[in-house]
Amino acid sequence: MSTGLLPAVADSAGARSASGARAVAVIAHRDLLRQLKRPGVLFSQAVQIVFFVLVYAVGFDGMIGAVRPGVPFSAYVFPGIIAIQVVSIGVASGQTYAWDREYGVLRELLVAPVPRICLPLGKVVAGAGTVTVQSMLMLAFAPLAGVPMTPRRFCLAAGCYALSAAVFSVLGLCLATLIKRVQTLQATVQLAMFPMLFLSGSVFSPEDAPGWLSAAMHLNPMTYAVDLARQSLLGGPGLLPWWGDLAALAGVLVPALGLLRLRSGR
Template identity: 85%
Template sequence: MTYAAAFGPDTPTQRLATGLRAVAVIAHRDLLRQVIRPGMLVSQAVQVLFFVLVYAVGFDGMIGSVRPGVPFSAYVFPGLIAIQVVSVGIASGQTYAWDREYGVLRELLVAPVPRMCLPLGKVVAGAGAVTAQSVLMLSFSPLAGVPLTPSGFVAAAACYALSAAVFSVIGLCLATLIRRVQTLQAAVQLAMFPLLFLSGSVFAPEDAPGWLAAVMHLNPMTYAVDLARQSLLGGPRILPWWADLGALGAVLALALTLLRLRSGR
């Protein structure tokens, strides 16, 4: 009996189907793990709702309009959702690290499927869960003074889905580069501060000093926030929407390349 007959398919179509099935199984496993532990999801949602109601709405009376006709709460609302998307996406790599720590990764890697199936399954699970959260949070847009249209809702949801995929892949790349779980957790916490605060999520980057604006252009989250803000509020901000989309696509391609080289390690 040949290896292909014993352990796996021998045609490209069958290999693709097996790979997609493996990705779906791994994503289903991770989603079930999140469903049976809803406390984390609820705490994350409450945290974002707190930011919206207290931080954004509370500062409206002090700051007023950031741009003509755009209150502060409406301006920062897309960035607050982006904070949730990026935080959960980057942290999703820790599930990969824990699977490696407890030997689950070793068992999964002996399956006759491409090694990329495991991280891709985790990307699908993490990005799917956080996209669902962002869609739910978008329904609260009127509370922050954001006019929600069907086209804006769909565009913003697609933007957050892309951002969730990008930062989930980045989180998995960190998990493949850093072996120790405790060190990975510290690295994730360290990475979150520049990502969140140098993205323009809670202030207008157009008004930042030149040197700070240059640093912000190196932050991939800047483009996610800018694209989401254009989707919900309209008008060009830092860059045109197609430039933001191209920047996120380039970051995703680079992260996937690194993940492909590091998968299974």
């Protein structure tokens, strides 16, 4: 290739990247507007998490006591309770993709001259952004659960939940590209969520579980999201070092993105 063609190739690649970024932003904006038009859903999600914090976590404090020295049960489970909300909404976000496909909206969006991966990525940005903001609001209740909050811990926890939201939103969209029928997708999401949530270490540690149950928890990607958030908010040792939790989540995210790219291009 002659040197005179290099600037043209670079300009063309830059134009495609800019076009793809605009497409992601437009789709994310569309999904965010759709969520804002349903304030009742956002309110019900907020009430659910407040209920868990005030009733479940704080209510069990007197029965269970400290899980670690100086760490009450409510503080121990607080990071996991937020992670439950983050992962639940993230995985369920793939259903919006399925509904768009069901009603023909997806077909109209795919005629745009942009890479097809832009559509699911826009939904990931919208879903992860919404859940991250929700998790930041939930962190305001940390003192009620006995979690000492500092600006550093707040920022670290918000980053952990943002990463978790992105990872599980991508997983939800992968399911939506693999399962065509909306009803089947909803049933599959419900079937996958219960073991994922309860085998994540959100309310008890894998070290305290029987061997076979601990092994199942180590295979659950949500376990590492909970462990990372717990280390960010409470400090102390975790199931893995923080970089190990990051590596585990990255090990899930990278192949999931590859599958999403493969499926969305079909």
